[in-house]
Amino acid sequence: MSELTRETIFALSSGKPPAAIGVIRISGPRAGEALKALAGKIPPPRRATLARLRKSDGEILDDALVLWFPAPNSETGEDVVELQLHGGRAVIAAVVGSLSQLSGLRMAEAGEFTRRAFENGKLDLTAVEGLADLVMAETEGQRRQAFRQVTGILGNSAENWRRQLIQALALIEAGIDFADEADVPHDLVAPALRIARSLNGEIASTLADQNRGERLREGLVVAIAGPPNAGKSTLLNRIAKREAAIVSPHAGTTRDVIEVHLDLVGLPVTLLDTAGIRETNDPLELEGVRRARERAGDADLVLWVVDAASAMDEQSLPRAKTAGHAPPVWLVRNKSDLIQNDRIRNEPSDQSNRNNEPGLQTNRSLKNLISEKLTEKNEFEFNWNELEFDISAVTGDGLARLFEQLTRYAEDFLSGAESALVTRERHRRLLGNAWAALQRALEPKISDQEDLIAEELRTAARALGRLTGRIDVEDVLDSIFRDFCIGK
Ligand code: GDP
Numbered sequence: 001m002s003e004l005t006r007e008t009i010f011a012l013s014s015g016k017p018p019a020a021i022g023v024i025r026i027s028g029p030r031a032g033e034a035l036k037a038l039a040g041k042i043p044p045p046r047r048a049t050l051a052r053l054r055k056s057d058g059e060i061l062d063d064a065l066v067l068w069f070p071a072p073n074s075e076t077g078e079d080v081v082e083l084q085l086h087g088g089r090a091v092i093a094a095v096v097g098s099l100s101q102l103s104g105l106r107m108a109e110a111g112e113f114t115r116r117a118f119e120n121g122k123l124d125l126t127a128v129e130g131l132a133d134l135v136m137a138e139t140e141g142q143r144r145q146a147f148r149q150v151t152g153i154l155g156n157s158a159e160n161w162r163r164q165l166i167q168a169l170a171l172i173e174a175g176i177d178f179a180d181e182a183d184v185p186h187d188l189v190a191p192a193l194r195i196a197r198s199l200n201g202e203i204a205s206t207l208a209d210q211n212r213g214e215r216l217r218e219g220l221v222v223a224i225a226g227p228p229n230a231g232k233s234t235l236l237n238r239i240a241k242r243e244a245a246i247v248s249p250h251a252g253t254t255r256d257v258i259e260v261h262l263d264l265v266g267l268p269v270t271l272l273d274t275a276g277i278r279e280t281n282d283p284l285e286l287e288g289v290r291r292a293r294e295r296a297g298d299a300d301l302v303l304w305v306v307d308a309a310s311a312m313d314e315q316s317l318p319r320a321k322t323a324g325h326a327p328p329v330w331l332v333r334n335k336s337d338l339i340q341n342d343r344i345r346n347e348p349s350d351q352s353n354r355n356n357e358p359g360l361q362t363n364r365s366l367k368n369l370i371s372e373k374l375t376e377k378n379e380f381e382f383n384w385n386e387l388e389f390d391i392s393a394v395t396g397d398g399l400a401r402l403f404e405q406l407t408r409y410a411e412d413f414l415s416g417a418e419s420a421l422v423t424r425e426r427h428r429r430l431l432g433n434a435w436a437a438l439q440r441a442l443e444p445k446i447s448d449q450e451d452l453i454a455e456e457l458r459t460a461a462r463a464l465g466r467l468t469g470r471i472d473v474e475d476v477l478d479s480i481f482r483d484f485c486i487g488k
């Protein structure tokens with residue numbers, strides 16, 4: 001769209017009023033005019049200036065700090081005005097109302113400022129994604145990771161690789177042009193393949209990060225699973241210190257998967273409370289159980305919660321659905337408060353029970369059942385981990401150790417994640433495409449077919465171009481910008 005026909009957009013860019021300050025941004029060719037209409041003047045560029053804003057009939061709107069960023073030195077690359085107003089609802093509504101009356105101005109859509117910044121070459125697509133992540137970052141680890149993306153850590157590498165690929169391509173194309181002169185092509189293909197080989201290696205090592213970047217961005221997923229009434233929801237509530245899951249004495253009330261986001265020493269952990277996994281005919285519950293199994297199977301860690309006071313049976317066993325992915329399982333024996341009470345009650349009168357106290361028996365029978373299951377090659381396999389915990393979700397007993405281990409696990413799992421370049425599935429897929437194309441270009445069987453090599457190099461360059469948004473972006477743009485809020 002040309003500068004003249006392009007609409008000027010505005011929005012409240014700060015949080016929900018009322019607040020001390022409300023920031024309205026205006027971007028586009030009429031931003032300066034709009035500022036002049038409200039403030040009666042345009043201050044020097046990039047200088048915070050106090051101005052009295054008025055409606056078109058002269059009535060005072062507010063005293064505001066105004067900033068003027070003429071194109072192209074602005075966030076969006078267009079003329080930008082920033083109004084720092086008193087953050088009351090009526091103040092903001094009045095200024096928004098006045099702006100709406102100016103011709104050529106309209107309210108911005110979600111992510112539209114950032115979209116313009118991208119379209120004007122201020123940000124590449126990976127930086128745009130980083131910006132979205134920065135706004136959403138909940139922990140220190142996520143904040144640092146997002147900031148690295150905003151500064152172009154992946155985008156710059158991808159652009160650099162793409163440039164090298166284009167050089168390699170130029171060599172080969174020169175070779176094809178010189179095809180008549182016997183020796184020239186080969187001399188040009190060899191250096192091109194050297195470039196391809198080194199890029200292939202670099203991309204492969206970027207991808208060999210065990211998905212840590214994605215995990216840091218999305219949070220390590222810990223599923224709380226186990227039979228109904230074991231105390232999973234109570235445990236989740238206790239951990240989250242808020243009423244996130246329904247706690248009920250009736251079996252099977254937690255029908256859906258409930259998520260709680262935790263910040264463990266700066267590392268994001270998403271706790272899932274899965275519906276009590278058990279046989280059921282209730283269709284609603286069946287769906288809950290299906291989702292619970294699926295989520296538990298996909299998790300990075302499963303806390304298998306059992307009621308230490310009740311006998312173990314088949315249904316108490318962990319099962320996961322995903323073949324090929326076996327998350328470690330920690331056994332969490334809950335309701336230790338009840339066991340201790342039983343023990344006190346039983347000890348004086350029942351001598352035979354001494355070596356057969358409920359906790360031990362439960363533990364032994366559970367382990368037997370599990371090993372039987374595993375040797376039978378159960379349809380689902382879990383990676384049974386030796387860690388075991390005795391806790392009481394009600395009194396909080398034993399939770400400190402569980403937390404300590406969870407934190408350690410998150411630290412181990414996410415170590416090095418901040419330096420990982422790949423933070424999204426989109427990155428992984430496109431880098432994977434580039435790597436595969438380079439791999440094909442390096443196949444010995446096509447080493448004397450310059451046109452085939454050139455085609456593969458072009459495919460690889462296209463994948464990298466898509467990664468930074470240089471080419472073919474329309475399809476991904478909407479999905480990326482949808483995640484933004486209005487005013488960003
Ligand atoms: P879920 O179905 O596994 O999510 O189990 P809930 O969290 O709904 O708990 C089932 C029942 O066990 C509720 O009545 C809880 O109050 C109770 N409960 C949970 N944890 C404990 C515990 O550590 N000690 C005792 N005494 N009761 C518990």
